[in-house]
């Protein structure tokens with residue numbers, strides 16, 4: 387599991403070391419130079435003679451970049467450092483100059499203003515040189531950045547981005563891609579997408595959160611000897627493949643189908659029967675002990691034809707999945723959804739407030755409260771407050787509608803610009819755990835925030851959400867008693883579903899198109915592959 391913290395935690399951890407004179411910048415620069423040298427060897431054959439451009443900002447992030455530039459120049463690389471702010475780290479500039487780094491666009495005494503403009507011609511020249519370099523090092527700003535990139539830095543980044551399509555420029559970002567919201571993952575202006583991020587001491591939350599996460603696909607942590615203390619709830623987590631085994635409900639030798647978990651599905655309609663087929667099929671394929679299906683006759687026939695192991699009709703279940711492919715104004719479906727939500731125990735919060743415990747573990751298996759996955763059409767049928775083992779699985783548009791219906795009017799694009807913030811708002815307003823679907827899926831629940839970026843872009847396809855809902859139903863049914871006892875587990879299981887869903891899409895057809903049916907068919911093998919990994 388990757389854990390990322392807010393930038394103030396990193397600063398608090400670094401503070402005492404800096405006060406004691408620990409050379410953190412030198413350590414960071416040394417490790418950045420080593421990793422850039424690796425990349426240069428892979429891309430240019432050798433460090434000596436390879437072309438590097440370092441984009442340098444005003445603060446210590448720029449200092450890291452300048453010291454790394456000096457180390458690379460001493461190993462024979464042809465390094466240009468573009469100083470794109472009103473000032474630059476003095477020690478770094480001296481080291482770079484002494485090592486033979488070419489310094490350009492340096493703001494001189496004639497440009498003393500707070501945000502000087504490097505002349506346009508120089509900006510274009512820096513961008514051109516960057517696009518022709520073997521590696522560009524982005525050291526414009528790190529955890530000290532506030533708001534969108536400004537001034538010459540912004541203009542040079544825009545210029546590089548304009549030429550980046552079709553160029554194979556490799557960008558190494560020091561600490562973060564400059565200009566992202568380091569704590570909330572927003573992208574308020576131009577940012578250079580990184581191929582590799584070298585996080586100084588520990589990753590900050592913004593690296594894992596959408597939309598910034600897509601600009602930081604590979605994050606490596608540089609060990610600077612900084613110990614970040616327990617961050618409590620101020621943490622964003624990402625499950626990795628090695629976490630699957632500890633969380634997955636693997637059956638015991640003595641379990642029967644009921645003990646393994648029964649999932650009941652209310653999905654699909656006369657118009658959209660396929661959603662029922664995919665959702666129920668995913669619950670079967672991910673290993674539920676039994677799957678029940680309740681829906682109109684046409685959908686039921688298709689579900690049973692595709693998955694004869696599904697049991698039609700209502701009945702006891704350890705988890706419910708409601709909503710995929712339901713038609714609005716379908717009174718039968720509405721009644722079933724409300725009944726399922728009733729089984730989740732809307733009064734659980736009052737019980738928790740009174741007793742300090744969420745629910746009895748036995749309840750979930752004895753016909754008491756059960757986890758419920760609420761997707762698509764069922765999102766409009768929520769009670770005022772939900773228990774945290776109710777998991778809502780909206781996409782950005784559905785989340786915008788949900789928030790708007792609860793008196794927080796917001797557009798889909800606003801949700802997309804700050805998904806974690808809006809998912810947290812929905813969790814606060816409803817009490818439920820929120821799984822917000824997207825290229826990076828955000829889960830907000832009792833245990834904090836998780837962000838999964840496991841899905842190939844090909845997975846943005848009709849029916850993929852129905853598969854995810856069925857898969858999550860199986861996980862919640864298999865661990866229903868644990869989930870009700872410990873709601874933090876609910877968020878982890880939701881993130882686990884997103885991880886396995888994304889991996890199955892990749893495994894089904896690496897690098898190419900994938901249908902929801904192909905993901906479903908791949909699930910058993912992907913689960914087996916992940917369970918075989920060492921924890």
Ligand SMILES: NC(=O)C1=CN([C@@H]2O[C@H](COP(=O)(O)OP(=O)(O)OC[C@H]3O[C@@H](n4cnc5c(N)ncnc54)[C@H](O)[C@@H]3O)[C@@H](O)[C@H]2O)[C@@H](O)CC1
Nearest residue numbers: 400410411444445446447527528529530531532534535536
């Ligand atoms: N704090 C530490 O102990 C260490 C910090 N290190 C590096 O130092 C960085 C933090 O350094 P700083 O606190 O100096 O801050 P940064 O270097 O991240 O950035 C702050 C500087 O950038 C400018 N700036 C802020 N927002 C901007 C914007 N939107 N557009 C353009 N310029 C902007 C500010 O004027 C300020 O001068 C870390 O990210 C890391 O790279 C490493 O050297 C290791 C040790």
Ligand SMILES: [K+]
Nearest residue numbers: 524527560562
């Ligand atoms: K940076």
